[in-house]
Amino acid sequence: MIFHFRGRIKGARESKNRGGSEPNFSCTVGRAVAALSLVLFGLALRLPLASAQALDPGALLKPATDTWPTYNGDYSGRRFSTLDQINAGNIHSLTLAWVFRTHSTTIKSTPLEVNGILYFSVPDNVWAVDARYGRTIWHYERKSEGDHIGHRGLAMYRNWLYFTTPDAHLVCLDAKDGTVRWIVELADPKLAYFSTMAPLVVRDHVIVGVSGDVTDVPGFLESIDPETGKIQWRWNTEPEPGQPGSETWPKDSDAILHGGGMTWMTGTYDPDLNLLYWGTGNPNPVLAGEGRPGDNLYTCSIVALNPDTGKLAWYFQPSPHDVHDWDAVETSVLFDAEFKGKPRKLLAQASRNGFFFVLDRTNGEHLVTSEFIEQTWAKGVDSRGRPIAKPEATPSPDGALVEPGSDGSTNWMAPSFNPQTGLFYVNARRLFSIYYNTVTGKAEGWGGRDRNLWANSTLRALDYRTGKIVWNRELGDGESISGILTTAGHLLFSSDNSGNLLALDPATGKTLWHLNAGERMDASPMTYELDGQQYLIFAVQDILYAFALPPTG
Amino acid sequence: MAKDDLVVVRRLVQSLALWIAIIFIVATANSAARPQQSDTPDPAIERGHKEFQQACGFCHGPDATGARGPDLVRSPLVAHDVKGDLIGEVIRHGRPDKGMPAMPLTDAQVSDLAAFLHSRATLALRSNGLPREYPTEKLLTGNADAGKAFFNGAGGCNQCHSPTGDLDKVASKYSPLELEAHMLYPGGQHRTAVVTLPSGEQIKGPLVHADDFMVSLRDTSGWYRSFSRDGVKVELQDPLTAHRELLGKLTQADVHNLFAYLETLK
Numbered sequence: 001m002i003f004h005f006r007g008r009i010k011g012a013r014e015s016k017n018r019g020g021s022e023p024n025f026s027c028t029v030g031r032a033v034a035a036l037s038l039v040l041f042g043l044a045l046r047l048p049l050a051s052a053q054a055l056d057p058g059a060l061l062k063p064a065t066d067t068w069p070t071y072n073g074d075y076s077g078r079r080f081s082t083l084d085q086i087n088a089g090n091i092h093s094l095t096l097a098w099v100f101r102t103h104s105t106t107i108k109s110t111p112l113e114v115n116g117i118l119y120f121s122v123p124d125n126v127w128a129v130d131a132r133y134g135r136t137i138w139h140y141e142r143k144s145e146g147d148h149i150g151h152r153g154l155a156m157y158r159n160w161l162y163f164t165t166p167d168a169h170l171v172c173l174d175a176k177d178g179t180v181r182w183i184v185e186l187a188d189p190k191l192a193y194f195s196t197m198a199p200l201v202v203r204d205h206v207i208v209g210v211s212g213d214v215t216d217v218p219g220f221l222e223s224i225d226p227e228t229g230k231i232q233w234r235w236n237t238e239p240e241p242g243q244p245g246s247e248t249w250p251k252d253s254d255a256i257l258h259g260g261g262m263t264w265m266t267g268t269y270d271p272d273l274n275l276l277y278w279g280t281g282n283p284n285p286v287l288a289g290e291g292r293p294g295d296n297l298y299t300c301s302i303v304a305l306n307p308d309t310g311k312l313a314w315y316f317q318p319s320p321h322d323v324h325d326w327d328a329v330e331t332s333v334l335f336d337a338e339f340k341g342k343p344r345k346l347l348a349q350a351s352r353n354g355f356f357f358v359l360d361r362t363n364g365e366h367l368v369t370s371e372f373i374e375q376t377w378a379k380g381v382d383s384r385g386r387p388i389a390k391p392e393a394t395p396s397p398d399g400a401l402v403e404p405g406s407d408g409s410t411n412w413m414a415p416s417f418n419p420q421t422g423l424f425y426v427n428a429r430r431l432f433s434i435y436y437n438t439v440t441g442k443a444e445g446w447g448g449r450d451r452n453l454w455a456n457s458t459l460r461a462l463d464y465r466t467g468k469i470v471w472n473r474e475l476g477d478g479e480s481i482s483g484i485l486t487t488a489g490h491l492l493f494s495s496d497n498s499g500n501l502l503a504l505d506p507a508t509g510k511t512l513w514h515l516n517a518g519e520r521m522d523a524s525p526m527t528y529e530l531d532g533q534q535y536l537i538f539a540v541q542d543i544l545y546a547f548a549l550p551p552t553g
Numbered sequence: 554m555a556k557d558d559l560v561v562v563r564r565l566v567q568s569l570a571l572w573i574a575i576i577f578i579v580a581t582a583n584s585a586a587r588p589q590q591s592d593t594p595d596p597a598i599e600r601g602h603k604e605f606q607q608a609c610g611f612c613h614g615p616d617a618t619g620a621r622g623p624d625l626v627r628s629p630l631v632a633h634d635v636k637g638d639l640i641g642e643v644i645r646h647g648r649p650d651k652g653m654p655a656m657p658l659t660d661a662q663v664s665d666l667a668a669f670l671h672s673r674a675t676l677a678l679r680s681n682g683l684p685r686e687y688p689t690e691k692l693l694t695g696n697a698d699a700g701k702a703f704f705n706g707a708g709g710c711n712q713c714h715s716p717t718g719d720l721d722k723v724a725s726k727y728s729p730l731e732l733e734a735h736m737l738y739p740g741g742q743h744r745t746a747v748v749t750l751p752s753g754e755q756i757k758g759p760l761v762h763a764d765d766f767m768v769s770l771r772d773t774s775g776w777y778r779s780f781s782r783d784g785v786k787v788e789l790q791d792p793l794t795a796h797r798e799l800l801g802k803l804t805q806a807d808v809h810n811l812f813a814y815l816e817t818l819k
Contacts, residue, residue, distance in 0.1 A: 190632040192678070214678050216627050254619065258627055286681070374801060392805045398694040399733055401808050403801065432800045434737065434808075436683060436730075442618035444626050446681035451730070453738035454797055476764060498764035514766060 053115045053175060055156045057201050061271050065529045068113040070266075071153045071198035072414065073526060076334040077268040079416040080486045081527045085534035086549060087489030091503050091513045097535060097548040098134030102127060106522050107539035109153035109198065110414070110483070113528040118537070119156065119175065120544070123148040123166050123196070128178060132530055134546055138178035142171060146194040147211065150522075152266065152412070153198035155206060157226040162206050164195035170208055170224060184229040186210055191217050198266045199224075200276075202307045205232060207276060209263030213325075214445055216258030216284040219299070223310060233310035237261030237280050237298050245297035245315075255292040260284030261299035265329040265412050270345070273362060275313055276305045277347055279329035282322050287395040287406075288439045288447025295320040300328045302349060302357075304364060314364030318351040320386055323394055324377065324435065324450075325406035326353040333417045333424065334361060339465060348464055350415055350426035352408030353377070355387050356467040370467025372410075372460060373428040376403045395435035395448050405433025406450045407479055414483030414524035416492070421506050423461040423470055425492060427480045431455040455479045457497055461509060471509035483524020485536075493536065495521035501538050501545075517545060601669025604662055612653070617673045622653065626673045637667035689729045693813055695806065700814030703807055708799065710811075713792060716818050724819045733812050737803075738796050746770040748778075749786040763789060 055069055063074045065083050072079055086094060104122045111120035111129075117137060118129045124144055128137040146166030155162040160181060163171040167189035172181040186208060187193035193212040200207040206224040219237035224230070238259045239245035249256035260283045267278035283292060283299035300319035303312055318328040332349045339346065339358075347361035354375035358368035366385035378387035393402045407429070415426040435450040457480035461470045475482075476497035485493045492506040499520050503513035523539035536547040606615050612622035625631055634640045641663040647655035658666070704710040714720050727735055744760040746768055756778060761769040768787050769779035780787075803811075 188629060188632075191629055214681055215632075215674075216677075254624060376801065396805075397691040398809055398812075399692065400805055401737065401800070401803055432738070434733065436687075438680065438684060438687075441616050442614075442624075444618065444624075444677035444680065449681055449683045451683065451734050453734060454740070454793075454800065474765075496764060498762065500764060500766065511765060516766075 053117065054158045055114045055175075057157055057203050060201060066113075067115070068111070068526050068528050069156060070112070070200060071110055071155070072266065072268065072331065073110075075200075075202075075269040075271065076417075077331040077414075078333055078335060078418075078486075079331075079414050079484060079524065080418050080488075082488045083527055083529055083534045084487060084489040085529065085532075086487070086491065086527075086536060086547075088491055088505060088512055090549060091489075091491060093550055094503075094513060094536070094547050095550045097533075097546040099546070100129055100134040100136075100544040102542045102544075104542050105148070106150070106541050107544065108150040108481075108523050109539070110524050110526050111537060111539075111544070112154055112156055113526070113537075114156055114175075116530055117175070118544075119154050119161055120539070121151045121153055121163060121198075122542075123151045126154065126161065126163050126173065126178065128175070129544070131528065131535065131546075134544070140171075140173055140178040140180075142180075142183075144169070144189075146189050147192070147196075149194075149196060149211075151196050155199035155201045157201045157204075157206065160226060162199045162201070162208070162224075162226070164197055164199065164208060166194045166196075168193040168195050168210055168212075170195075170199070170206075170229065172226075172229060182229045184224070186222065187212075187217075187220075191215050193217060195264070197264050200266050200269065201226065202269050202276065205307050207267065207278075207307065209265070209267075209278070211262050211264040211281075213260050213262060213282060213284055213286055216260065216444055218257065218259055219261035219263055219280060221263040221278055221305070221310070223307065235303075235305055235310040235312070237263070239297065248295040248297045250291070250293055253291065258284055259292065259296060259299060260286070261296075261301075262327070263329070264327070265331065268332050268334050268347075269307065270334055270361060273345070274306060274308070275361070276307045277332040277334065277361065278303050278305060279327065279332060279349070281327035281329055282319075282325045285439075285443040285445060285447040286325050287323055287435060287449065288437050288443035289321055289323040289394070290439075291443050293321070296322070300326060300353075302328055302332050302347070302359070302364075304361065316357065316359055316364050316366060317386060318349070318355060318357055319353045321389070322353075323389075324353070324402065324404075326351070326404075326408055328352065329412065330410055331415055333415060335417050335419065335464075337419075337422065337464065339367060346464065348417065348424050350410050350424070350428070350462070352404075352411060353387060354404055354409035356424070356426075356462055357385065358464055358467070368465070368467050370462075372426060372462055372467065372469070373458070374403060374430060375409065376401070395437040395450070397437055399434040399436050401432065401434050401453075402450075403433070404429065404431040405452050405455070406435070407431060407433075407452070407455075411479075411481060413481045414485075416484040416486045417464070418486040418492070418506050420486075420488065420490065421461070422464065423506065424464050425459065425461050425484045425486065425506070427457060427475065427482055427484060427494065428460050429455050429457045429479050431479060459484070459494055459504070459509070461506070473504065473509040473511075480520070482521045485525040485527060487527060493525040493538075495538070495540075499540070501540075517543075595668065595672070597665050597668040598672045601665035601667070601672075604658075604666050605669050608656060608658070609666070617670060622651075625670055626677050628670075631670050631674055634667060634671070637663040640667045640670060683730060685728075687728070687730045689816070692729050692733060692809075693816060695809030695811070695813035697810070697813040697817050699806075700810035700812065703811055704814055708807070708811065709795065713795065720815070720818055722819060724816050729812075729816065732815060733808075736811060736815055737800065737808070739793065743792050745790040747788040747790065748780055749788075750780075751784065760789060763787070 111118040126140040144167040161173040168187040192215040223232040262281035283296040300322040301317040356372040369385040377393035432453040433450040437448040439447045457475040482495040492504040614620040617625040746760040758770040
């Protein structure tokens with residue numbers, strides 16, 4: 001049964017579960033310890049599991065090694081697994097466990113894995129697949145209008161899955177059989193809103209963002225009730241006139257009402273601070289900024305929000321007054337580490353504009369800004385750690401040659417932070433483009449376009465304390481959109497632009513294993529353990545490859 | 554295209570030429586994949602535009618992007634309208650609360666107005682593509698003499714290219730936007746691989762593929778050959794290296810001066 005409804009729940013909900021377990025950032029956690037702690041944790045909370053296959057949102061605070069329950073695997077966005085059965089010593093014997101083919105468009109999503117079932121998506125489609133044997137459990141399809149550029153994955157709450165659509169709807173599915181529980185509209189698809197992101201479940205909130213910048217529509221982030229589909233709160237990228245941030249828009253026009261700033265990637269969350277960290281996209285009109293002088297808050301920003309109220313705690317803007325489509329939606333990775341001799345709660349983002357930022361995530365204090373790859377658009381960094389744009393890098397009628405192009409020095413593909421090495425990893429691109437402002441009257445929509453000239457890709461390891469590049473591994477010509485996974489087995493997994501799946505030494509970048517999978521991976525790898533066996537999943541075009549060590553005995 | 558490449562291309566066997574053509578088509582298709590504006594004149598849109606300027610332009614601006622009244626290009630109502638069904642309602646009944654009077658327009662006039670407003674919204678939607686007919690004068694902001702000096706001097710372009718050789722009449726071969734892009738980076742696969750075996754024997758030919766693990770080429774007899782990179786020494790000769798190095802060094806003035814110079818080669 002499908003029914004549509006929208007409504008607001010007035011008044012903010014109070015946090016019901018403050019002071020939950022801290023994300024575990026220690027180097028290695030034995031599987032037995034992790035399993036035991038899950039049991040103890042479950043007993044302590046008396047998990048009201050409806051069935052053996054359900055996912056209690058409390059378990060998201062400390063994911064067990066046999067689950068990958070959110071888009072990034074855990075709230076921190078580190079994409080670091082504590083599993084070490086597959087490790088640098090035995091990676092050479094890695095073998096294919098199974099292959100699953102969707103016969104669909106390219107898989108860009110990261111599967112969830114909960115209780116032996118993988119859940120993943122492409123636009124309009126969700127699959128539940130047996131994580132041990134690679135067999136279909138169910139397939140859900142809902143054809144829709146709208147942009148089908150890609151889909152990042154799902155969120156899970158108890159028995160329910162949450163799936164965003166090209167026509168900007170949120171679908172709640174029964175994880176057991178893929179039947180629809182309810183569908184709500186997030187935004188008006190006629191205004192070219194769409195959604196590709198994997199929602200994030202925080203306690204009883206399903207946090208959902210939207211995409212779309214071909215029309216000048218405002219961005220927002222919503223919290224949805226996981227049971228009813230009703231809105232709990234909405235945070236608007238553009239502040240109300242008169243509110244803080246509104247002074248960064250012109251007063252004498254409607255620019256702030258049409259300012260863009262889409263929330264199209266999954267954010268991260270710190271349970272101790274009870275703060276969500278979300279990236280926002282480019283302002284509109286996209287390449288023609290002359291009608292919106294000012295910084296254009298909170299577009300191209302990292303914002304810290306209270307997940308119970310949607311209230312802004314702090315913000316940092318990697319690209320003030322962006323005119324190059326450099327969304328700041330790349331994963332804000334959370335880790336606790338030493339900085340200048342003191343333990344700090346950090347947030348790091350390798351941003352689409354070519355700069356690496358490290359912030360104190362308790363209050364947004366800026367700590368590091370560095371170039372993680374060559375760029376030609378900024379002439380320096382201001383006192384607040386923000387790059388200062390060169391005027392001549394602004395898109396112009398006669399074309400402005402700029403590195404990076406609008407696709408960015410990196411993009412949505414997952415970075416990783418590895419606590420064993422203390423290094424931050426990002427797939428980066430050299431990308432030159434010539435940007436044209438084609439506006440003849442009032443700028444609307446994009447107001448221009450850039451034309452890509454040459455690109456190549458490289459996987460880089462950064463020292464989070466300085467942003468300095470520790471090692472660099474070329475991935476070949478073209479724009480990589482392969483994500484990264486690191487594991488306690490002293491391994492880093494990704495793919496090059498020639499279709500080779502890679503396992504590298506995270507300390508040095510040396511190749512330890514590779515396999516020509518036929519096409520480039522346009523997704524991010526993930527891993528889980530079942531029945532004592534560690535599996536690695538790579539999505540290559542419309543194929544999921546599952547790898548494991550050979551059976552013993 | 555550099556002189557060296559032309560020599561190489563002439564030597565290619567037919568199958569390889571076909572292969573390069575495929576690469577070129579794919580590369581061109583990629584760059585053309587972005588939406589292009591089309592200027593198909595529609596009489597209804599023309600009539601609607603005139604009607605709009607007379608009846609609506611005073612408040613909504615002559616191009617519908619707003620003045621005293623709201624911008625209709627971004628209007629949700631226009632986005633939801635189908636052939637005037639919603640727009641007609643507003644026109645006929647007005648919005649008295651917002652100071653908009655009712656207007657007794659005919660169905661045909663409403664239909665034309667709707668066609669015009671939808672065309673305006675479509676133009677905004679498609680502003681993320683480059684127009685096919687981009688005005689050359691917009692690109693001609695540089696100084697051709699300075700561009701020629703750069704070509705023969707600091708740019709080092711004349712080391713591979715000649716205005717009477719490979720670039721003869723180049724401005725007639727490409728649209729201005731295409732010329733600017735090709736000038737900066739011609740694209741395509743032009744690399745030559747030189748593989749040295751442990752025995753010292755060298756095999757040289759157009760590169761087919763290279764990654765960290767293998768390299769493949771067409772040898773002088775036209776046959777495909779591949780090698781593990783563990784066992785051989787590989788040199789990749791790429792005439793586009795100079796283009797890539799230049800990309801990071803060019804000022805905007807260099808780009809526009811060079812373009813102005815190449816535009817003279819007709």
